[in-house]
Amino acid sequence: xxxxxxxxxxxxxxxxxxxxxxxxxxxxxxxxxxxxxxxxxxxxxxxxxxxxxxxxxxxxxxxxxxxxxxxxxxxxxxxxxxxxxxxxxxxxxxxxxxxxxxxxxxxxxxxxxxxxxxxxxxxxxxxxxxxxxxxxxxxxxxxxxxxxxxxxxxxxxxxxxxxxxxxxxxxxxxxxxxxxxxxxxxxxxxxxxxxxxxxxxxxxxxxxxxxxxxxxxxxxxxxxxxxxxxxxxxxxxxxxxxxxx
Numbered sequence: 442x443x444x445x446x447x448x449x450x451x452x453x454x455x456x457x458x459x460x461x462x463x464x465x466x467x468x469x470x471x472x473x474x475x476x477x478x479x480x481x482x483x484x485x486x487x488x489x490x491x492x493x494x495x496x497x498x499x500x501x502x503x504x505x506x507x508x509x510x511x512x513x514x515x516x517x518x519x520x521x522x523x524x525x526x527x528x529x530x531x532x533x534x535x536x537x538x539x540x541x542x543x544x545x546x547x548x549x550x551x552x553x554x555x556x557x558x559x560x561x562x563x564x565x566x567x568x569x570x571x572x573x574x575x576x577x578x579x580x581x582x583x584x585x586x587x588x589x590x591x592x593x594x595x596x597x598x599x600x601x602x603x604x605x606x607x608x609x610x611x612x613x614x615x616x617x618x619x620x621x622x623x624x625x626x627x628x629x630x631x632x633x634x635x636x637x638x639x640x641x642x643x644x645x646x647x648x649x650x651x652x653x654x655x656x657x658x659x660x661x662x663x664x665x666x667x668x669x670x671x672x673x674x675x676x677x678x679x680x681x682x683x684x685x686x
Contacts, residue, residue, distance in 0.1 A: 452531030
């Protein structure tokens with residue numbers, strides 16, 4: 442019997458991360474649900490997955506905290522021995538009262554640090570999946586809503602930093618895939634942006650319905666298994682980005 446894959450999903454207590462966890466657990470993976478503060482919410486999700494016949498555990502860490510990140514990876518290593526898939530879903534930058542450099546800290550620095558920390562646990566055949574948005578992926582080539590600019594710029598910087606590791610990934614046999622989506626209906630980022638710049642969200646719906654959390658999470662889950670060249674990008678929604686980029 443083939444062993445379950447160990448899948449660490451950051452920002453997994455709600456939204457896209459949580460739905461990705463449900464999908465992968467239903468497919469037979471053991472999902473490790475990273476959370477920053479909402480331990481009860483993460484545990485409730487893990488319990489839900491187990492009750493449905495899946496396998497899940499939780500791992501708390503503020504990814505902007507180097508020591509906490511290292512401790513989380515060490516704990517996963519002690520408990521589970523390895524990481525087969527690392528889904529980089531956590532992001533931020535629109536939080537009220539956050540310092541000016543927070544977006545870059547979480548969307549670039551923390552992503553790179555986590556990959557480095559997890560590196561010794563990533564064996565040949567493992568996969569890193571970076572979750573982003575079209576507004577970030579096409580940053581510098583397409584207009585970005587003013588309220589989303591800090592996230593777009595910092596997530597593009599995070600993607601660039603990870604793409605710089607592709608030669609190293611390739612040498613070690615580690616896959617790397619980017620999943621980019623239009624604004625995703627119902628996510629916290631879209632809700633926050635609607636408060637700051639409702640016209641920006643409305644403008645995206647002019648091109649058709651926004652992808653749902655389930656649709657996008659399914660694409661993320663699929664990206665953990667589908668064969669792909671290192672650095673390949675999977676696009677979800679936003680056809681106008683792809684036809685005029």
